[in-house]
Amino acid sequence: MDGRQDGQQSGGSLILTNIGELATPLGRSARTGAQMRRLLRIKNAGVVIDKGIISFCGEMTDTDFRHGLAEAKAAGTPVLDAQGMACVPGFIDCHTHFIFAGTREDEFFWRANGLPYMEIHRRGGGILRTVEATRQASQHELFELGSRRLASMLSQGITTVESKSGYGLDLDTELRILETAKTLRAITPIDIVSTYLGPHAVPPEFLRDPDGYLDFVIDTVLPAIRSKNLAQFADIFCEDGVFDLEQSRRYLLAARELGFHLKLHADEIAPFGGAGLAADLRATSADHLLKAADTDLLAMARSGTIAVCLPLTAFTLREPYARARFMIDNGLAVALASDFNPGSCYSQSVPLLFALAVLYMSLTIDEALTGLTLNAAAALGLAQSTGSIEAGKKADMLLLDAPSCDFLAYNVATNLVKTVLKAGTVVYTRT
Ligand code: NIG
Ligand code: FE
Numbered sequence: 001m002d003g004r005q006d007g008q009q010s011g012g013s014l015i016l017t018n019i020g021e022l023a024t025p026l027g028r029s030a031r032t033g034a035q036m037r038r039l040l041r042i043k044n045a046g047v048v049i050d051k052g053i054i055s056f057c058g059e060m061t062d063t064d065f066r067h068g069l070a071e072a073k074a075a076g077t078p079v080l081d082a083q084g085m086a087c088v089p090g091f092i093d094c095h096t097h098f099i100f101a102g103t104r105e106d107e108f109f110w111r112a113n114g115l116p117y118m119e120i121h122r123r124g125g126g127i128l129r130t131v132e133a134t135r136q137a138s139q140h141e142l143f144e145l146g147s148r149r150l151a152s153m154l155s156q157g158i159t160t161v162e163s164k165s166g167y168g169l170d171l172d173t174e175l176r177i178l179e180t181a182k183t184l185r186a187i188t189p190i191d192i193v194s195t196y197l198g199p200h201a202v203p204p205e206f207l208r209d210p211d212g213y214l215d216f217v218i219d220t221v222l223p224a225i226r227s228k229n230l231a232q233f234a235d236i237f238c239e240d241g242v243f244d245l246e247q248s249r250r251y252l253l254a255a256r257e258l259g260f261h262l263k264l265h266a267d268e269i270a271p272f273g274g275a276g277l278a279a280d281l282r283a284t285s286a287d288h289l290l291k292a293a294d295t296d297l298l299a300m301a302r303s304g305t306i307a308v309c310l311p312l313t314a315f316t317l318r319e320p321y322a323r324a325r326f327m328i329d330n331g332l333a334v335a336l337a338s339d340f341n342p343g344s345c346y347s348q349s350v351p352l353l354f355a356l357a358v359l360y361m362s363l364t365i366d367e368a369l370t371g372l373t374l375n376a377a378a379a380l381g382l383a384q385s386t387g388s389i390e391a392g393k394k395a396d397m398l399l400l401d402a403p404s405c406d407f408l409a410y411n412v413a414t415n416l417v418k419t420v421l422k423a424g425t426v427v428y429t430r431t
Contacts, residue, residue: 011052012424014395015072017060019045019082023405024057024089024389025370030306030333030378037366039405045087048072049395052423057389080426085418086405088369089388090159090396091350092376095287095308095337097197098149099142099177100167102133104342108316117317117344118241118269127167127201130342134167134177142180149340149348150188154428156350157417159396161190162337162380164235166197169213170205171221174198178230189420189427193380195233195263196225199243199251214247218254226258232381233284234260238274245273252281261381267292268313279303285335285379289322290314297323301331306379309371310339311356312347324361324371334363335379336371351413358409365409395424 022045025031025038048056048068056068073079107120120126134142146163153161163181168174174196181194198217206213225231234255238248252262261284266274268288278286279299286292286300287308300307309322324334336357339345350372357368377387386394399419400407407416420428 012049012395012426013051013072013077014049014421014424015069015077015079016047016049016082016087017069017079019047019087020084021045021404022047022057022087022389023369025374026388026390027374028384030304030335030375030383031370032301032333033328033331036328036334036370036375037364039366039369041405047087047389047395047397049421049424052395052425054389054391054393054395056391082399084403086400086402086407087389088398088400088405088408089373090386090398090420090422091157091372092160092380092382092387093153093158093338093340094162094285094335094376094379095164095310095339096162097164097166097339097341098161099146099163099165099180100130100134100342101137101141101145102130102342103346104129107343108346111317121201122241126343128204130167131169131201131203135170135173139176139180139183142177143183146180146184147187150184150190152348154188154190154420155417155430156348156415157398157420158350159190159420159422160193160377160380160382160386162193162195162233164195164197165231166200166235169198169201169203171224174221175224175228175230178225182230189422189425193233193382194231195235196222196231196260197235197237198222199236199248201237201242210243210247214243214251218251222255222258222260226260232261233263235263235265237265238272238277239265239268240270240272245277248274248277249281252277252283256281263287267296275300278305284381287337287339288313290319292322294326297327297332298330304333306333306335306375308335308337308379309357309361310337310345311361312349312353313339313345315352315356316345316347321356321361324357324363328363328367333375333378334367334371335375336368337376337379349413351408351415354408355412365406368409369405395421397421401430
């Protein structure tokens with residue numbers, strides 16, 4: 001049986017010895033272009049963790065490690081023997097919509113038979129169906145659903161996750177989703193970063209009046225969220241038939257004025273220029289990008305906007321994958337994420353995500369691992385403190401039931417996570 005070990009404090013001290021292979025990107029900001037494939041790989045490695053923070057990481061034979069080990073042992077610090085196992089940074093899922101009620105399995109089969117995603121949206125299905133179900137759900141129900149999904153994340157090695165609102169659209173339900181994320185923080189070791197995605201669709205009460213809805217969002221909802229400090233990022237579904245470029249710019253500028261950092265759902269379904277807008281506004285990230293134009297991607301490289309690619313969504317929608325190879329070869333920082341949601345991607349599978357990134361987006365495993373760790377941390381503004389295994393960072397780390405990180409892709413769609421450490425504390429063990 002799998003189980004989370006409860007009752008442990010955060011900020012643990014621990015020593016890891018005999019690690020078969022330690023593999024990690026290095027740095028305190030996003031890795032761009034060719035930097036993405038420069039993983040540090042150490043055979044027979046050791047890590048010293050002091051009150052949740054990594055104080056040493058290197059070869060077992062290193063004299064600093066031996067001193068650290070002797071001192072820590074004398075102080076009674078526990079030792080975990082990681083013989084034959086690979087050790088990588090905790091995975092960071094920087095784009096999810098995991099707090100919602102209801103499911104839409106019928107749409108999955110309609111799409112499998114050729115009905116386009118946006119056609120379902122135009123007929124009033126899609127996102128608005130989940131909005132209806134989520135509006136009817138109590139905070140307790142959302143909490144229960146969220147907590148089950150977090151348990152699945154933890155068992156797959158996710159130590160930090162982003163949570164978008166956007167299935168309420170009205171003030172009360174958007175606040176309820178964001179409050180749910182806040183209460184979930186108390187019961188999970190996973191760090192949750194909240195994003196407000198009010199402009200995810202135009203709600204029925206503003207039918208055919210997207211500008212009226214945006215006025216409401218800008219004048220009422222954004223300030224309420226800000227004053228309660230319920231989200232750090234603001235996001236918008238910038239897409240043909242949802243919110244256009246001008247509307248997206250107006251919303252994002254207002255959000256930035258209030259202190260939000262910016263994200264966009266950009267160029268997911270049709271080529272629309274969202275990636276160019278993200279670059280122009282120096283957004284933290286632009287996400288999806290399946291149809292993004294070359295010139296817009298090159299502008300993102302110049303602005304330092306992170307390209308968040310979501311291979312599980314392209315797979316589910318049966319669309320061509322985002323051109324991550326082109327992006328990296330042209331100097332962008334690429335992050336990977338699940339996009340878990342009830343419509344375009346009802347999958348939380350990290351192992352499948354790795355397989356798709358390597359097999360169908362032509363990333364090396366080093367690039368894919370950087371994408372799901374350090375670059376994902378940067379997409380959430382957390383690269384200073386997490387996303388890599390190096391001295392000074394939070395000890396968010398995984399031990400894998402495999403001799404090297406290569407197996408994350410090679411052992412196709414198989415969960416290899418054996419042990420999850422969050423800030424130096426073992427928070428999950430697969431038994
Ligand atoms: O990232 N495209 C917009 N939002 C989600 C899908 C939401 C839904 O279909 O419920 C996405 O793909
Ligand atoms: Fe999304």
